[in-house]
Amino acid sequence: VANRRAREDAVSRPEWAAEMHLESVGLVARLLRLHLLFGRVLDEVTAAVGIGDADYLVLGLIERSGDQGGSPTRIAEILGRSTGGMTLTLDRLEGMGWVTREPDPRDRRRIALRLTPARADATTRVRNALYAWEADLRLGDREKERLFAMADTLLELLADDRSSAPAPP
Amino acid sequence: VANRRAREDAVSRPEWAAEMHLESVGLVARLLRLHLLFGRVLDEVTAAVGIGDADYLVLGLIERSGDQGGSPTRIAEILGRSTGGMTLTLDRLEGMGWVTREPDPRDRRRIALRLTPARADATTRVRNALYAWEADLRLGDREKERLFAMADTLLELLADDRSSAPAPP
DNA sequence: CATATCTCAGGACAACTGATATCC
DNA sequence: CGGATATCAGTTGTCCTGAGATAT
Numbered sequence: 566v567a568n569r570r571a572r573e574d575a576v577s578r579p580e581w582a583a584e585m586h587l588e589s590v591g592l593v594a595r596l597l598r599l600h601l602l603f604g605r606v607l608d609e610v611t612a613a614v615g616i617g618d619a620d621y622l623v624l625g626l627i628e629r630s631g632d633q634g635g636s637p638t639r640i641a642e643i644l645g646r647s648t649g650g651m652t653l654t655l656d657r658l659e660g661m662g663w664v665t666r667e668p669d670p671r672d673r674r675r676i677a678l679r680l681t682p683a684r685a686d687a688t689t690r691v692r693n694a695l696y697a698w699e700a701d702l703r704l705g706d707r708e709k710e711r712l713f714a715m716a717d718t719l720l721e722l723l724a725d726d727r728s729s730a731p732a733p734p
Numbered sequence: 735v736a737n738r739r740a741r742e743d744a745v746s747r748p749e750w751a752a753e754m755h756l757e758s759v760g761l762v763a764r765l766l767r768l769h770l771l772f773g774r775v776l777d778e779v780t781a782a783v784g785i786g787d788a789d790y791l792v793l794g795l796i797e798r799s800g801d802q803g804g805s806p807t808r809i810a811e812i813l814g815r816s817t818g819g820m821t822l823t824l825d826r827l828e829g830m831g832w833v834t835r836e837p838d839p840r841d842r843r844r845i846a847l848r849l850t851p852a853r854a855d856a857t858t859r860v861r862n863a864l865y866a867w868e869a870d871l872r873l874g875d876r877e878k879e880r881l882f883a884m885a886d887t888l889l890e891l892l893a894d895d896r897s898s899a900p901a902p903p
Numbered sequence: 904c905a906t907a908t909c910t911c912a913g914g915a916c917a918a919c920t921g922a923t924a925t926c927c
Numbered sequence: 928c929g930g931a932t933a934t935c936a937g938t939t940g941t942c943c944t945g946a947g948a949t950a951t
Contacts, residue, residue: 579886586797586799592881600773601791601813602893603769607769629756630755631755636909638909645770645773647944649944652909657940672908673950674949676908676909696762699761702891711880713764715880720764786917788918805932807931807933816918816920817934818920822916822917822934823918826916842927842932845932845933
């Protein structure tokens with residue numbers, strides 16, 4: 566056990582944790598930091614193209630929804646927002662001429678969301694910028710493979726989680 | 735090359751990407767999803783203790799600032815917010831009796847932020863809940879080690895980034 | 904009728920910008 | 928004085944909740 570602890574300690578004190586008063590640096594601390602840093606990258610990239618990061622996520626989901634178009638409810642679910650709030654967001658995006666709402670003839674409750682050509686360009690630029698950012702990391706094949714594997718492991722764990730939120734004593 | 739591509743494709747199409755219309759699933763897509771999912775975990779855990787996630791980050795940083803106490807500017811920097819906004823946040827936190835502001839006698843421009851005992855408990859509860867969440871993942875030693883290593887790789891890459899945000903054409 | 908999808912009205916509130924006071 | 932630190936005033940904007948309209 567002593568051996569295990571020593572090995573874990575060796576790897577579990579990254580430089581950035583030096584100035585923090587933490588007993589130990591585990592997965593959560595790393596994920597928290599990752600969350601912050603990646604959020605910032607996202608902010609910068611989207612701002613450079615002139616969209617907010619929240620809007621980019623909406624636009625990106627619409628773009629990826631295929632020929633059927635995106636639906637407000639579905640997008641709200643994925644992003645963890647209310648449908649009412651999503652209507653407001655869409656009003657805004659539509660008002661700026663970035664998104665169109667078309668009634669779906671097959672189910673007239675539904676609405677098909679589509680990007681206007683100009684915004685399709687913009688989201689493509691954001692995505693290209695993100696890909697460029699990824700390319701700038703200059704990952705080797707092996708490293709990439711391992712990062713993918715780790716990310717997928719984490720994502721599976723997180724996706725299975727749905728029932729979390731332990732209550733405090 | 736054909737071999738490499740085949741191998742990469744095998745690993746680069748996680749299940750969750752099935753319904754998305756993506757040409758390829760790279761690191762960014764995974765990080766985006768990770769960002770969303772972990773953000774939700776954070777929301778749930780903090781909400782269960784009765785704080786907002788943004789507030790938890792502030793409280794957590796104050797708690798970890800050691801004997802000197804935290805300073806508004808420093809916290810704003812770490813979280814990527816404006817100092818003006820931080821003042822408002824601190825007003826709120828102080829108003830709720832969660833944080834105290836003490837003048838620093840050694841540099842009277844500065845202010846030392848401290849948690850009230852009650853809130854120190856709350857942040858501890860959140861942290862414990864996060865640790866419990868981590869423990870619930872039931873990671874094996876080897877898996878943990880690999881996740882740590884990968885997370886640290888990513889964090890280094892992100893930390894070196896500071897100069898990103900490529901401009902669009 | 905029960906359910907699903909979307910919208911509307913009204914409100915809450917967090918965060919920003921820019922200017923200001925104080926201190927090193 | 929030039930820089931840093933924190934705050935204030937005024938505003939913007941995003942999102943939520945809860946109720947309602949229309950369609951299945």
